Amino acid sequence: MTTDQKRFLDEWISFLKIPSVSADNAYKKDVEIAAQWVKDALKNAGCPQTEIIKTSGHPIVYGECLVDSNYPTVLVYGHYDVQPPDPIDLWESPPFEPVIKTTSLHPQGAVFARGACDDKGQVFMHIKALEVMLSQGPLKCNIKFMIEGEEEVGSDNLEDFVKANKEKLKCDIILISDTGMISQKQPSISTGLRGLSYMEVTITGPNRDLHSGLYGGSVANPINVLCEMISKLHDENQRVTIPGFYDRVEELSQEERLEMAKAPFDLNDFKSSIGITDIRGESGYNNEERRTIRPTLDVNGIWGGYTGEGAKTVIASKAQAKISMRLVPDQEWNEISELFTEHFKSLAPKGVTVDVIKHHGGYAYVTPTETIGYKAAHYAYLDTFGIAPIPSRGGGSIPIVPMFEKELGVKSILMGFGLDSDAIHSPNEHFGLFNFFKGIETIPRFYEHYISLFKKKTTEFN
Ligand code: BES
Ligand code: MN
């Protein structure tokens, strides 16, 4: 490691020590500290204009390196907030005390901490890439940074900020590192994100918890009912049964599906990497299609009744679940939330009441590969990995990305450097040193190619 690399690593580790959990109010101060940390880091990297923008939730960090209005402008987006670390017991080292360990996929070491990959590590790559570029001479493009603190909770305040600041955020392309790639040997560029509709349901039966001997057999047990209702949300082909759910789903052509199937994938590796003996999903689609181009419905959490030690004989008054649906183009997330609510309520037997609340949602996103932004990313990976990157549709969601397109009319380029095995949102999240340093090396190449393709495009049109 060079002395600069060592310093980058130390700085990154100090960033990861700040527990910037956006979902939990107990961490509100830490989220603010993390915002200040990002602002200072941008400033120290040489960004001349930096500010912290307060919102009714967590702050947005904004920075500008404006050089010349004739140059193209790149807006870098990322998030400094992280997912809650729980279940804490399953971490091998504390989530906010970063440690470096090697793994089979990261023989050069990886930093283990919440946010290591999603998204503090990847945001920090952009800050260090800026530092590297500035050390080599003046920028040949304008760069804007917008690093938010509420991505993991739905970006509600950022959405308002974007709508109110279209001029300030004006740019030619948005650059984001908040996704993954296929492997260290096979880079890929994310060409899609799924949308999301997140619901919470409550089944209420009797007005209090009951003795299951005295009442069992004569009342609808809310937990039994909830399980029964959930089991009806998929049919025997693992298709979602909500009427209208698939109506707007974009079907990929056979050609597109064959193209997708060219990406390296090993089913046995996939199974063993997550410790399952077999896969399961919608009939008629392969594993990779099921987790990227097809919509899904999953229970994320379910609770009710007695879960303490030993046994307690009880019929609970309530049972609850959190249910998310991953959506694809051209599903409308608000419409899907409505269809879910209607259908779910229709599944309830007599004797219980059903309440459904809508949490956040967002649209799916697809980026074409013919744009100069995509091409610049392609050549950047080719330069630093020596291998052409494969376009790859991803299964996760970043709801602000389709919003950028709608409000700013600008496409986002998703240059992610994480691996699926990095355990984002899980205990023992980590990010490889190889990936981190490759990111810092590849990002400046993106700017270089983008600037020259942009010039070529403008001279061709003139
Ligand atoms: N960075 C992820 C999304 C992601 C990860 C996309 C890997 C593709 C590959 C982001 O921080 C995230 O976790 N998004 C949430 C949605 C959000 C509204 C909470 C998600 O996908 O569950
Ligand atoms: Mn993220």
Ligand code: MN
């Ligand atoms: Mn995330």
